[in-house]
Amino acid sequence: xxxxxxxxxxxxxxxxxxxxxxxxxxxxxxxxxGVIVETxxxxxxxPASHSHSGPTLRNAAMFGASGHAYVYRSYGIHWCLNFVCRxxxxxxxxLIRAIEPVHGIDAMRERxxxxxxxxxxxxxxxxxxxLGIKPAHNGKPLHAPPFDLRAATVAPTLAIGPRIGISKARxxxxxxxxxxxxxxxxxx
DNA sequence: CCTGTGATCAGCT
DNA sequence: GCTGATCACAGGC
Numbered sequence: 001x002x003x004x005x006x007x008x009x010x011x012x013x014x015x016x017x018x019x020x021x022x023x024x025x026x027x028x029x030x031x032x033x034g035v036i037v038e039t040x041x042x043x044x045x046x047p048a049s050h051s052h053s054g055p056t057l058r059n060a061a062m063f064g065a066s067g068h069a070y071v072y073r074s075y076g077i078h079w080c081l082n083f084v085c086r087x088x089x090x091x092x093x094x095l096i097r098a099i100e101p102v103h104g105i106d107a108m109r110e111r112x113x114x115x116x117x118x119x120x121x122x123x124x125x126x127x128x129x130x131l132g133i134k135p136a137h138n139g140k141p142l143h144a145p146p147f148d149l150r151a152a153t154v155a156p157t158l159a160i161g162p163r164i165g166i167s168k169a170r171x172x173x174x175x176x177x178x179x180x181x182x183x184x185x186x187x188x
Numbered sequence: 189c190c191t192g193t194g195a196t197c198a199g200c201t
Numbered sequence: 202g203c204t205g206a207t208c209a210c211a212g213g214c
Binding site: 056073 | 197198199200
Binding site: 040042072075077082124164167 | 204207208
């Protein structure tokens, strides 16, 4: 029997569970990227989530298959990357907020127009720019190029706290990070 | 350390 | 018409 293409995490789970499981996983886009060090969970019951009010043109990917990308434009300027999780029709995802730059650092510096390793991918907008995330990536599967996900090699120590930049459901501790990482968008 | 502002657009009221 | 899952830069303490 043919072995299924394995993603390193099970995306058919609650956004919070997936967000925790993604810390330490290596994310590459066209072989450029690094270790995920910060994520946030958003599900449909959550008033801070794009999916809260149901499907729209923008958030359609959140209501599609799990294990696919949801790319949205933030503040009219930045492209941000999410991983869709749970079953189709529910509308949940995990925002990838920061990675530790490891592979293709020169390419990321070029796209960002700056050198400082700590600021290359520290935040969803910066990460999107560094990885070359575009609308064309919206709805694409994470188990095939240009995406490449690789399992964590060690069990990370998690930092947990409230999400950043939202005004609703502020108290939900749905932001997860690699404790002590210098590549976070902000300290916990 | 902190606060304010401009860039720029989809979705909501 | 206003609000954001943001960032960079300017200015004040």
